[in-house]
Amino acid sequence: MEKTGCAVVGGGPAGMMLGLLLARAGVQVTVLEKHADFLRDFRGDTVHPSTIRLIDELGLGEEFRRLPQSRLSNVAFPVPGGPPVTMGDFDALRPPYNYVAMMPQWDFLNFLADAAAQESAFTLLMRHAATGLVRNGGRVRGIRLRTPDGTEDELLADLVIATDGRHSTLRSAAGLAPKEYPVPFDAWWFRLPRYPSEHGQVAGVVPVFGHGEALLALFRNDYYQMGYLAPKGTDARIRAEGLERFRQRIAALRPDLADRMDAIASLDDLHWLDVRMDRLRSWHINGLLCIGDAAHAMSPAGGVGINLAIQDAVAAAECLAPALLRGRVSVEDLAKVERRRRMPTVVVQTVQRVLHHVLFAPIMTGKRSGIPAALLYVARRVPAVRSIVPRFIAFGPRPEHAPAFARRAEPRAQPHA
Structure with missing residues (x-):
């Protein structure tokens, strides 16, 4: 039986970013990923400007930009018999955060894993699957897990954070049930x-x-x-x-x-x-916090899920690192993270639900085969839309910045001998 400061379950974007940030704060953090690698296709592959800016603040921007990627500069809707109508032009944003980077998620996760591996406080356990919670005295004290050879074991921790997605094992084990919203x-x-x-x-x-x-x-x-x-x-x-x-x-x-x-x-x-949209009524119990899709599954509309999850991770690291370094994380500490991230989640999901109702539901039921005329009119006649929409997609309603303890300067290029 091992012990760590923070056990993060799920090696997706939120889990890997959280592990990196906490390790840079000096917190002993262990990230568990049930698969042997990150090579799973068709996951969230859009890295938005809010995340690119965060990567720059962490001193990893040059390395990130060397990864294979393409740049998305706008989102447009087709119009029969005419040119597409642009709804979001990222060129309207201030450089260098005026594009969405498109890259396979496994490249992004390997990039974060390599950066986190440079921190002595970080441990990544691949092929380790969380199966349940360890409880004692009314508090979560760790997790039950299955090792690569099938052995059942336990990992004790001052705090457990579930980043294991929309089908979260730990969320279910904690008895936390999300409110679901219809998706067409x-x-x-x-x-x-x-x-x-x-x-x-x-x-x-x-x-x-x-x-x-x-x-x-x-x-x-x-x-x-x-x-x-x-x-559906x-x-x-x-x-x-x-x-x-x-x-x-x-x-x-x-x-x-x-x-x-x-x-x-x-x-x-x-x-x-199987597209889902849901949100936990409460994101935590004593000793356990859910973030990312484990707390709020997002629609793919807008491609914002991965970036919202990363913003959760940043807020969690900043709010919880001091308590984790003391070895005492209270329920109020966890509630602080939820309060900080609930509003952005509600706003984004509300916008997605409106899109579902106005755009996707009529198309899926066959009542319409194109963009509503009112939406096209606004896009053409209201110039502010072409700046508001890309900023909302790019940064969201409450973008997070890297905590001071996690910031590093970009490495200087070595002079040639």
């Missing part, structure tokens, strides 16, 4: 190749809408990451219709990509995401 669609992710002639800077994302369906294309260096949206609960029907019918759906929505449908070799190439 699910998503099926897959890849299509990009030809060499199509490579280059990414200008933006333009979704395509049909009757009861929609399609997104996110640009990668040598492929498109495609997201097909259809009404239709996964079984889509698969029953077969591969060829699915290819026909995609080709009809994007005729310019029809020449590469054979890249969808089987229905196993489709990665179904």
